[in-house]
Amino acid sequence: MRRRDRRSRRTQDRGVYVGKHARDSFFVVGEGVLELDADGEPTTRQPLTVEELRRFRFSRLGPKGTRTDQEVRTALATALTAKVPQADSAVPAGFTYLGQFVDHDLTMDRTEAQLGDDVNLGELLQGRSPALDLDSVYGRGPDDPQDRVFYAEDGVSLKVGKTSATTFPDERVNVELDGFDLPRRGGTGGTAADRRLPLIPDPRNDENLAVAQTHLAFIRFHNRVVEELALKGLSGRRLFAAARQHVTRHYQWMLRTDFLPRVVDPAIVEDVFTNGRRFFEARDHANRPTMPIEFSVAAYRLGHSMIRDEYQWNRVFNSTGPGRIAPLLALFTFTGVSGNFQPGSAVPVLDDPDSGTVDTLPTNWVADFRRLYDFAEADRPDLAPPVAAGGGNVTKRIDSLLVDPLTQLPAGTFGGRGTTFDEIERNLAFRNLTRASMVRLASGQQMAELFCVEPLTEEQVLLGSGGADLGSLTDEQRDSVVAATPLWFYVLREAELNGGLLGPVGGRITAEVFHRAVEGSRTSIVRSPAWRPSLGPDPETFRMTDLLLFAFEGKADLLNPLGD
Numbered sequence: 001m002r003r004r005d006r007r008s009r010r011t012q013d014r015g016v017y018v019g020k021h022a023r024d025s026f027f028v029v030g031e032g033v034l035e036l037d038a039d040g041e042p043t044t045r046q047p048l049t050v051e052e053l054r055r056f057r058f059s060r061l062g063p064k065g066t067r068t069d070q071e072v073r074t075a076l077a078t079a080l081t082a083k084v085p086q087a088d089s090a091v092p093a094g095f096t097y098l099g100q101f102v103d104h105d106l107t108m109d110r111t112e113a114q115l116g117d118d119v120n121l122g123e124l125l126q127g128r129s130p131a132l133d134l135d136s137v138y139g140r141g142p143d144d145p146q147d148r149v150f151y152a153e154d155g156v157s158l159k160v161g162k163t164s165a166t167t168f169p170d171e172r173v174n175v176e177l178d179g180f181d182l183p184r185r186g187g188t189g190g191t192a193a194d195r196r197l198p199l200i201p202d203p204r205n206d207e208n209l210a211v212a213q214t215h216l217a218f219i220r221f222h223n224r225v226v227e228e229l230a231l232k233g234l235s236g237r238r239l240f241a242a243a244r245q246h247v248t249r250h251y252q253w254m255l256r257t258d259f260l261p262r263v264v265d266p267a268i269v270e271d272v273f274t275n276g277r278r279f280f281e282a283r284d285h286a287n288r289p290t291m292p293i294e295f296s297v298a299a300y301r302l303g304h305s306m307i308r309d310e311y312q313w314n315r316v317f318n319s320t321g322p323g324r325i326a327p328l329l330a331l332f333t334f335t336g337v338s339g340n341f342q343p344g345s346a347v348p349v350l351d352d353p354d355s356g357t358v359d360t361l362p363t364n365w366v367a368d369f370r371r372l373y374d375f376a377e378a379d380r381p382d383l384a385p386p387v388a389a390g391g392g393n394v395t396k397r398i399d400s401l402l403v404d405p406l407t408q409l410p411a412g413t414f415g416g417r418g419t420t421f422d423e424i425e426r427n428l429a430f431r432n433l434t435r436a437s438m439v440r441l442a443s444g445q446q447m448a449e450l451f452c453v454e455p456l457t458e459e460q461v462l463l464g465s466g467g468a469d470l471g472s473l474t475d476e477q478r479d480s481v482v483a484a485t486p487l488w489f490y491v492l493r494e495a496e497l498n499g500g501l502l503g504p505v506g507g508r509i510t511a512e513v514f515h516r517a518v519e520g521s522r523t524s525i526v527r528s529p530a531w532r533p534s535l536g537p538d539p540e541t542f543r544m545t546d547l548l549l550f551a552f553e554g555k556a557d558l559l560n561p562l563g564d
Contacts, residue, residue, distance in 0.1 A: 087399065089394055089397045091395045098544060100210075161216075161360060198212070259544065264507040268502075372393065389564070
């Protein structure tokens, strides 16, 4: 592996879904800092500075595994990203990017901006712990002098941004739309990259357009809740605190009842949330949670296999629209962190953060949420997208295949702008396998043994069920994969043999970490088991479609401002 600039590592982040997935080091409690040295070789050392001691806290759920050599990683990654037909699921495609949004919430570090300042112990532990409390949306709140920039003048509502009118031959997109882009730094000075930076606590939520529009939906959801609670006489700090708590509880309920059962075997989800955790910090309820590297580096990378290579995006960009169907690369192009908002930009152009001349999202790229979620589930068949224009999108089945465009990630998605790297490092599967090897992640078989479940057979590992074909690997490489199956590949193989749902290993890891992250949040439906949602159709139901309907006032022209 080519020597890389050490300085670039300090810019890496904690992404798990597509985005800045380039964390090159992990502070694992009880072990130290696990990272690659200057020559790309895995190493472990003790933290050297106060800043490193304050880093996000990972842990190890299972035993240490063996490392996988680069030839095997390269061969396996190539098989996983082969350009072959892939099965669809029945899950609406928006859940792929909701999953990425959740990842950033889990790993958001609220104390990062204060590393050189005084941080009290409570803030430090909470800020460095995984929690499902929407800190990626709220940051440290409107009273924080640095995070105040995310809030409107009232100090309660969150800012939204305005799109850029386009020269596209359609008068409906040749206008600016207020409230349909993330808020951005703007101004007339500085670089283009500086002007495009999103004014949100976690810039990772502007790494692709789908997660950026998802973040925008949560901003609008908060603002609508603020409006509703203000009618009850609340104001100022009391209004903000009540709104955040209300939003967070509905969000957690949606994750537990709507998101998780779509990606994890529902029986596992029900067991964990009814009977509690069995393996991950099962008896630790008082301390702040940690993040198992088995989850971060393997199980929750399930979303990579759900990604499509193209999307029916809106009225303009679909299979019969004037702009044709939107390729996956476009979702990176039309962002301020990974892209440049410039149509037709190739990967080398996107690697230059100052390329392009547009500083906010072009209006013709505003999402049509009807194409990302199925509103018939919320008894709104009137919000179905037109079938003649391609209809909506579903995810790819969770299995051991990734779409081919994920072999060519723009450098901005992994913090690589301005650094030198080998082309194989653009391959997302290779990045995942390399990171797992670096931290000596347990194999799938080791985790199956820990959970007391029957491991996949050699035949299941090698052949799967309509997933990656390992026939291109040498006999020696296949023997290596069978003997100690990389956990991420094992989790995906297990899912493809389980109808596209995470099974006994991947599902158990994921459900228990979600349960622990909800339990460890400041606001928690696990610690308040009697709470029920009030913004859905009944006291037991609150789905992502219900959240969107509330956020966009149930109006088709807000969920889909460009029309049919």
